[in-house]
Amino acid sequence: MSTRRPVFGDTREQRAAQDQQLEHRPLRLLAVHAHPDDETLWHGIALAHHAALGDDVHVVTCTLGEEGEVIPAELAHLEGQGEALARHRREELRRATATLGVRSSILGVGPAAASATGRLSRWRDSGMAGTSAAEHPDAFAGAPLAEPAAALAEVILAERPDAVVTYEDQGGYGHPDHIRAHEVTVAALTRAHSVDPTLTTRLYLTVVPRSWAQEDRAWLAEHASGDQEVGRGGPAAVVVLGPDDPYPPSVVPDEEAPLRIVDPAVLPVVRAAIAEHPTQVLLHDGYYTLSNHVATRMRGREAFVEMPIPLSVRRHEEDDESRTVGGQQSRGLPHDHGA
Numbered sequence: 001m002s003t004r005r006p007v008f009g010d011t012r013e014q015r016a017a018q019d020q021q022l023e024h025r026p027l028r029l030l031a032v033h034a035h036p037d038d039e040t041l042w043h044g045i046a047l048a049h050h051a052a053l054g055d056d057v058h059v060v061t062c063t064l065g066e067e068g069e070v071i072p073a074e075l076a077h078l079e080g081q082g083e084a085l086a087r088h089r090r091e092e093l094r095r096a097t098a099t100l101g102v103r104s105s106i107l108g109v110g111p112a113a114a115s116a117t118g119r120l121s122r123w124r125d126s127g128m129a130g131t132s133a134a135e136h137p138d139a140f141a142g143a144p145l146a147e148p149a150a151a152l153a154e155v156i157l158a159e160r161p162d163a164v165v166t167y168e169d170q171g172g173y174g175h176p177d178h179i180r181a182h183e184v185t186v187a188a189l190t191r192a193h194s195v196d197p198t199l200t201t202r203l204y205l206t207v208v209p210r211s212w213a214q215e216d217r218a219w220l221a222e223h224a225s226g227d228q229e230v231g232r233g234g235p236a237a238v239v240v241l242g243p244d245d246p247y248p249p250s251v252v253p254d255e256e257a258p259l260r261i262v263d264p265a266v267l268p269v270v271r272a273a274i275a276e277h278p279t280q281v282l283l284h285d286g287y288y289t290l291s292n293h294v295a296t297r298m299r300g301r302e303a304f305v306e307m308p309i310p311l312s313v314r315r316h317e318e319d320d321e322s323r324t325v326g327g328q329q330s331r332g333l334p335h336d337h338g339a
């Protein structure tokens, strides 16, 4: 009988077939995010899809989004209030992840530490590029890489996820904390694989196939142009980007986005999770906006590309006899391609 490990991006059909096999176990998936709301906006479909398959899904969030703008007038008093906004957004994150059916934790904060110090996060939102928030001593983007990478490597070694997902190296849209989350994830995985060469964790980066991005803009031009919304500054026009406006760095040629998760059935769950982030997001029919009023279409699909785990640390270790595992030389690749 052939057996197959559960893999990131399994369809319902693949998993149903796998459930017939004796060796089935749930997939372990770890998502690394910069701020509360990113888990739902960037990976909501993948997370809800795998949670619905019965997989173990864990979201690690690196900061509590202390620098975020606040949309609803009734919560505007939280904006710029660091700790108070962090506390509020921690609860939004808790509710959103519960809605998605996934676990949530904050990088560098164990349950004991949180109750002992009352501190909800180790690192702080660095704000948009060029803002003074980046100069705060706890700003995530300015933290030396080693400490957050060690904290995340500890999680990876304890949970041994099958797959880790995060942003590509430009952080999806260039936010310094998103770029840092990518760097920390790569460093943590490199470290974890060097500590434990039997680890089979793979790394996937979220990308958007250009044809999807083009389709979504065309749809928005038809369905969202002329819409109004009421946000922090009163009534405003929804902004729909045109076909010639630049695309963010996460948009790539279709062939560079080979792994697709298409599951419209979980869209209502993701929509409900987005609704748990009211300080950051306004929901419309078929799309959402952020505080800048720019519309993003909600679809039941996300795309990824696998990033090989850097080998630099492991090359050094190949000289070391400790790589012999269980009497056999362990394989020379950072992860198992045999699934």
Ligand SMILES: [Zn+2]
Residues within 6 Å of the ligand: 034, 035, 038, 175, 178
């Ligand atoms: Zn973010």
